[in-house]
Structure formats: structure tokens, C-alpha cells
Amino acid sequence: MDFNFNEKQQELVSYIEKWVKDVFAPIAEEFGEQDALCLDMVYALGESGLMKTMIPPEFGGTNDDNGTHATELCIIRETLARLCPLAESTYSVTGLGSYPVILAGSEAQKNKYLSGVATGKTVFAFALTEPNAGSDALRLSTQARLEGDEWVLNGRKIFISNAGYADAYTVFAKTDDAPGSRGISAFLVDADTPGFEVVRKLSMIAPHPIGEISFSNCRIPKENLLGERGRGFKYAMQTLDVFRSSVAAQLIGFAQAALDKAAAYAKTRQAFGGPLTQFQSIQHKLADMYMEVESARNLVYYAAWRKDLGNRVTKEAAIAKLYASQVAQRVAYEGQQIFGGYGMIKGNPIELLYREVRPPAIYEGTTEIQHMIIGRGMLSGDFIDEEATKVFW
Ligand SMILES: Cc1cc2nc3c(=O)[nH]c(=O)nc-3n(C[C@H](O)[C@H](O)[C@H](O)COP(=O)(O)OP(=O)(O)OC[C@H]3O[C@@H](n4cnc5c(N)ncnc54)[C@H](O)[C@@H]3O)c2cc1C
Known part of the structure; x- marks a missing residue:
């Protein structure tokens, strides 16, 4: 058992830190807070080589471990989220879509x-959620x-x-009336296909390029079916199986950034004749934040390692x-809170982090849905270690 990043993984963190x-x-x-995609960031990510980490070598990438690379994905997302949330979301959304x-x-x-994704020239989106079908x-x-x-595609x-x-x-x-997931297929739709339309853009709590799209008799070639007919939902779930741990990694990055900023501020802000860190309640707050970030990080990399x-x-x-x-919501x-009134001022990075930690509690499965997955799995016996139950129950 080894809880340390290996040399290659440590180099990856340093490499990202330098690029940031x-x-x-x-x-x-320069871009500031906009609900738009920052094209300069797309190109810079392409130049950095980070987009290549998702793509197999035969298509211009550097991912040679059969498409898994969950640990590397988590390292990249955690480090980018800690240092530059805009780079993080630009990187991950195209990753999810492709x-x-x-x-x-x-x-x-x-x-x-894929070679366009590897070089930052092709931007992707993942279109599953509908107005009447979210969770x-x-x-x-x-x-x-x-x-x-x-x-011929029709829908929203x-x-x-x-x-x-x-x-x-x-x-x-939906391609068939088959029950459950078997009637759902996946397709690739180019943005310039007639019948495809961006209905509206949405403005979120934290800056994010996002919107509603529609298909009205949108005709795509037969070859744009992705994989096998009727297996689309399975591909969506397999994608989320990899990306869900990396959403958690992103949250750890946000939480670590909030902790770092709060600890640095507490050391310098003076109150009652000394820094905030002189107060035991502030020390305990920081200790709890630290403990929670560390424990969440262990869960994240354990999931990635197993994947x-x-x-x-x-x-x-x-x-x-x-x-x-x-954890990220509590820590943010x-x-x-440690920043006091200054933490409420728009433009203070801690204020942005407070908003950034909310959407990931919704996308790729809400908190309630994660509870449901864990609870159902456990109660049905799927997640229970048979050996352990023999001894202790
Ligand atoms: C910033 C952002 C980016 C996103 N990006 C994408 C994207 O790129 N592609 C994409 O396809 N989707 C995307 N989504 C959509 C996201 O995946 C959905 O919002 C999410 O799955 C929840 O669906 P919903 O919003 O319809 O909420 P609903 O499903 O209507 O849920 C409403 C509430 O009810 C709860 N609830 C629902 N069912 C249950 C249940 N069985 N038990 C207990 N509680 C339940 C939910 O947890 C939630 O609290 C994004 C969302 C956000 C906020």
C-alpha cells in the first residue's frame, strides 16, 4: 500500500502549477467572470498538452492506459480547481463530452x-439532461x-x-421502446447540423458556459450512431463512473484553495491585539477544515486507484x-466566515469559491442521488463485504 503520489504524478502537479x-x-x-467559454483558455490547454492526457496515443494523445487514467484525471482536476477554476471547467467539460x-x-x-480534442481545437459537450429528465x-x-x-433527432x-x-x-x-436503458442510444451531432439549435444560454451561480439546446428534425448520417444501438445509457453511466471521482477531486481542489486562503488570512488579520490564529476557535475551525479535506482526498484517490x-x-x-x-461546502x-466582512465582497476569491462549490453538488448525480446509490447498494447487499459481516454481525 502506498499513499504517496509517484514521481510522475508529482511532476504532473508541478507541471500544472507552472502552467497556471x-x-x-x-x-x-483577463477573462473575469463570464458565462461563456474562454477560447484563449481552450487554446492554452491545448498547447499545454493537458488535453492529450485524455486521448489514446494513436489519436494524438498521451493516455496509454486503455482509457482509464482516473488518478491522473483527478490530479489534473484537483490541481486546476485549486489554482484556476476557469482552466478546470474548460478542461473537464470537453473531457466529459468526448x-x-x-x-x-x-x-x-x-x-x-479525438486529435482535435488533444490539441484544444475541438470543443465537446455531453447532452443527457432534459427539461423533464434530470436525476x-x-x-x-x-x-x-x-x-x-x-x-432524425427531435427533442430538447x-x-x-x-x-x-x-x-x-x-x-x-431514445431509439426504441425497449424497457429501461436498452432503448437509449448515443449520437455525435456536429454544431453546424441543420435542425440543431441553441435555444438559450443560462446564467449560473458561478461562471459557466451552459445552455439549452434543441433538435428539430435534425438529420445526421447513420454513421453518427456512437457504439451499439441501445447501449447509449450504458456509455453515459460508464463515463460518469470515471468522471464522478474527478468531480470529487475538483471539489477537493476548491476546498484546499479555501483552506489555504483562510489560513493565510487568519495569520495576518489582527483582532484583540493579535492575529486571528491566536483564538482557539479559529484554530479548531482550521483544524476541522484540514481534517475534512484530507479525509475527502483519501476517498477520492482511493476511488480513482480502484478504477x-x-x-x-x-x-x-x-x-x-x-x-x-x-466537505467543500463546509470548508468554503x-x-x-474567517474572512469576516471582506469575505462578502464580490471579487474576493473566497467569495467565488463559496459559489463554485455549489453546482458540483448537483451535476453528475446530486447529493441525494449519491445517497440513494450508496444506501440501495448497501441494503441490497451489493456493497457489503460478506467476510466482514460473518465476523461482526
Ligand atoms: C453547472 C451545471 C452543469 C451541468 N452540465 C451538464 C452537462 O454538461 N450535461 C448534462 O447532460 N447535464 C448537465 N447538468 C445537469 C445535471 O446533471 C442535472 O441538473 C442533475 O442531474 C439534476 O437534475 P435536475 O436539475 O433536473 O434536478 P431533479 O432531478 O429535478 O432533482 C430536483 C431535486 O430532487 C432530488 N431528487 C430527485 N430524485 C430523487 C430521488 N430519487 N430521491 C431523492 N431525491 C431526489 C434531487 O437530488 C434534487 O435535489 C448540469 C447542471 C449544472 C447545475
């Missing part, structure tokens, strides 16, 4: 899209009908990150995401 300092942070500073292509794409589809994604109603050599998707900026969308739609070993990590990823999300709250 020299390139990403100045771009983010991962199903890595998972299930044909050679032609991989050739068409209950199986109830989606977007239809795809096969007519000759074309699929909401809360689609990168809507209006993506070059390509991975879209999940990289080839295990199914539904339970571990749900626990990591649920706990990291609770307490961090802002």
Missing part, C-alpha cells in the same frame, strides 16, 4: 474528433428515428455545459463525490 502561474492564471484574470467517443467510437469517429435520466424523451441512411436538452460553444455534442436519445485497477467503482465514486461535496463556508 505562467499562462492560465493571467488568461483567467469520453464516450474514446469508450465506444468507431475508428472513423475517433479519427475525426431520472432514463425518462429522457429526445427521439432518434432511422430514416434511410440518416437518423437543458443544462448542457459548453452549449453554443461546442463543435460537437454527444447526445443521448485504474479495472474495478467497478460505483460505490467508491458515489461516496467520494457525496463526501467531497459536503468556514473559510468565508
Whole structure:
């Protein structure tokens, strides 16, 4: 058992830190808070080589571990979130949208899209959620009908990150009346396809490019079916199996940033004749924040490590995401509290972190859904260690 990052992983952290300092942070500073995709950041991420970490070598990437690389993904997301949230979201949304292509794409589809993702030239979106199907994604109603050599798509998707900026969308739609997930297939839709429209952009609590899209008799070639017909929902869930732990890693990055900023401020802010750190209640607050970030980090990398070993990590990823999300919200709250009135001023980085930690408690499975996954799995016996129960129960 080894809880340390290996040399390559430590180098990756230092490499990202340097890119943030020299390139990403100045771009983010200039861009400010906008509900838009920062194209300079897209290109800079492409130049940095970080986008390549998601893509297999034969398509211009550096990911040579059969598409898993969950630990590397977590390291990248944690480090970017800690230092530059704009770079983090720019990196991860295209990763989420293009991962199903890595998972299930044909050679032609991989050739068409993946080298562009690797170099930061192709922006992707992942389109699952609908106005009447969020947590209950199986109830989606977007239809795809096969007519000759074309699929005809009709329906709406909401809360689609990168809507209006993506070059390509991975879209999940109903192709059959088969029960459960078997009637759902995945498709690749280029942004310039007639019948595809960005209905509106949405403004979120923390800056994010996101919106609602629609398909009105949107015709795409038959070859744009991704993987096998009827397996689209499975690809979506397999994608989330990898990305869910990395959402938790992102939350750890936010929490660590809040802790670092609050601790630094507490050391210098004077009250009652000394720094805030002279008060035991502030020391305890910081100690609790530190303890919680450390424990959540262990859950995150445990889930990623198991994923990289080839295990199914539904339970571990749900626990990591649920706990990291609770921790990040508590730590951001307490961090802002330590800043007093200054923490309430817009533009103070702690105030942005307080807002940044909210959306991840919703996307890729809400907190309540993670509870449900863990609770149901445990009660049905799926997550219970048989040996342990023999001894202790
Ligand atoms: C910033 C942001 C980015 C996003 N990006 C994307 C994207 O790129 N692509 C995409 O497809 N989607 C995206 N989403 C959508 C996101 O995945 C959904 O918002 C999420 O799945 C919840 O769906 P909903 O909003 O419809 O809430 P609902 O499903 O309506 O849930 C409302 C509330 O009810 C609770 N609830 C629902 N069902 C249960 C249950 N069985 N038991 C207990 N409680 C329950 C929920 O936890 C929640 O608190 C994004 C969302 C946000 C906020």
C-alpha cells in the first residue's frame, strides 16, 4: 500500500502549477467572470498538452492506459480547481463530452474528433439532461428515428455545459421502446447540423458556459450512431463512473484553495491585539477544515486507484463525490466566515469559491442521488463485504 503520489504524478502537479502561474492564471484574470467559454483558455490547454492526457496515443494523445487514467484525471482536476477554476471547467467539460467517443467510437469517429480534442481545437459537450429528465435520466424523451441512411433527432436538452460553444455534442436519445436503458442510444451531432439549435444560454451561480439546446428534425448520417444501438445509457453511466471521482477531486481542489486562503488570512488579520490564529476557535475551525479535506482526498484517490485497477467503482465514486461535496461546502463556508466582512465582497476569491462549490453538488448525480446509490447498494447487499459481516454481525 502506498499513499504517496509517484514521481510522475508529482511532476504532473508541478507541471500544472507552472502552467497556471505562467499562462492560465493571467488568461483567467483577463477573462473575469463570464458565462461563456474562454477560447484563449481552450487554446492554452491545448498547447499545454493537458488535453492529450485524455486521448489514446494513436489519436494524438498521451493516455496509454486503455482509457482509464482516473488518478491522473483527478490530479489534473484537483490541481486546476485549486489554482484556476476557469482552466478546470474548460478542461473537464470537453473531457466529459468526448469520453464516450474514446469508450465506444468507431475508428472513423475517433479519427475525426479525438486529435482535435488533444490539441484544444475541438470543443465537446455531453447532452443527457432534459427539461423533464434530470436525476431520472432514463425518462429522457429526445427521439432518434432511422430514416434511410440518416437518423432524425427531435427533442430538447437543458443544462448542457459548453452549449453554443461546442463543435460537437454527444447526445443521448431514445431509439426504441425497449424497457429501461436498452432503448437509449448515443449520437455525435456536429454544431453546424441543420435542425440543431441553441435555444438559450443560462446564467449560473458561478461562471459557466451552459445552455439549452434543441433538435428539430435534425438529420445526421447513420454513421453518427456512437457504439451499439441501445447501449447509449450504458456509455453515459460508464463515463460518469470515471468522471464522478474527478468531480470529487475538483471539489477537493476548491476546498484546499479555501483552506489555504483562510489560513493565510487568519495569520495576518489582527483582532484583540493579535492575529486571528491566536483564538482557539479559529484554530479548531482550521483544524476541522484540514481534517475534512484530507479525509475527502483519501476517498477520492482511493476511488480513482480502484478504477485504474479495472474495478467497478460505483460505490467508491458515489461516496467520494457525496463526501467531497459536503466537505467543500463546509470548508468554503468556514473559510468565508474567517474572512469576516471582506469575505462578502464580490471579487474576493473566497467569495467565488463559496459559489463554485455549489453546482458540483448537483451535476453528475446530486447529493441525494449519491445517497440513494450508496444506501440501495448497501441494503441490497451489493456493497457489503460478506467476510466482514460473518465476523461482526
Ligand atoms: C453547472 C451545471 C452543469 C451541468 N452540465 C451538464 C452537462 O454538461 N450535461 C448534462 O447532460 N447535464 C448537465 N447538468 C445537469 C445535471 O446533471 C442535472 O441538473 C442533475 O442531474 C439534476 O437534475 P435536475 O436539475 O433536473 O434536478 P431533479 O432531478 O429535478 O432533482 C430536483 C431535486 O430532487 C432530488 N431528487 C430527485 N430524485 C430523487 C430521488 N430519487 N430521491 C431523492 N431525491 C431526489 C434531487 O437530488 C434534487 O435535489 C448540469 C447542471 C449544472 C447545475
